[in-house]
Amino acid sequence: MRIQSTQLPIPETLPATGKSRFSQFKKFCPVSKEKFRQLSKQRRAPQPEKLGIRCTFYDNAELHKWLNDPVNYKAEE
Template sequence: MSRETVRQRELEGRFPRASRLTQRCTVWSNRELHRWMADPLNYRAVDAANQTAEGA
């Protein structure tokens, strides 16, 4: 997928949200990426409040 496709799907909640470690380093939650890979068509991102509560 292109960078723009990933960005758009993140905004729509259809791809895991990225976290910026540094200006040039972006990371994703391993757990969320595996959830997305298991079912990319039906994936819906968990909001940040729920992730923190679950200890992710």
């Protein structure tokens, strides 16, 4: 018996709304996952939203703001 993957294909563009995991937007991201995590900790990248211990999402609207101007981005408190 062959088990098929339930993983969805990665779109060519990042949707304007909704939530995404790092693996879904990493091809658009100019930094590594660890650097993105560090920038998020410093509030210089979108803040993570934890759904569980291993499930982290980011808001797509915030990701678009950050991708348009990563140097001047500041996460809201």
